[in-house]
Amino acid sequence: AQTVTQSQPEMSVQEAETVTLSCTYDTSESDYYLFWYKQPPSRQMILVIRQEAYKQQNATENRFSVNFQKAAKSFSLKISDSQLGDAAMYFCAYRGLDTGTASKLTFGTGTRLQVTL
């Protein structure tokens, strides 16, 4: 079974600084998707960024980028120029492409990010 591990329960960053959230996963599949989701206090799940495993290039979405290391099964999220609105719970998630796992998201335990002035 696939597992997703986020080893940082809480992180703090000063406004305008950069922070990196860690995520590792375990899978025997060769093709899959990885995601970072943001859950603010409203608890609405918001997709931050997505990475296809078959792509070597790291995904980037404005201030958000990932460092995807397939061999190491590592998928970290870098937030640059942090803003107060970035404060939220961040979940790393895995989705396989095999028949039994397709479309099913497996979430990590989450990292609570605080942004300070």
Next chain:
Amino acid sequence: GAVVSQHPSWVICKSGTSVKIECRSLDFQATTMFWYRQFPKQSLMLMATSNEGSKATYEQGVEKDKFLINHASLTLSTLTVTSAHPEDSSFYICSASGPGQGAYNEKLFFGSGTQLSVL
């Protein structure tokens, strides 16, 4: 983008009663919907996968008789918590597979969640 509407956003009920939560895809057809449960300060745990017109697939440890899932149309899935008890109090979130061209382009869209409190 695609919108998933979840209703109600919160519900309080007495122990022993049943509660129905609806999940609708407003502007796309969702062939697959997922139901998650989230306890305070914890992650989302998948409860079941719902495909239109067929029986839901439940994750290990989830009681199918307690959590009834119906996916009668391509835009609506419902989760009914039967004979609810205080330990069923939780935040329930649905998500739906959005429009795309196969699994590689599918995206998942989330409802806004339902907070269930059982007294």
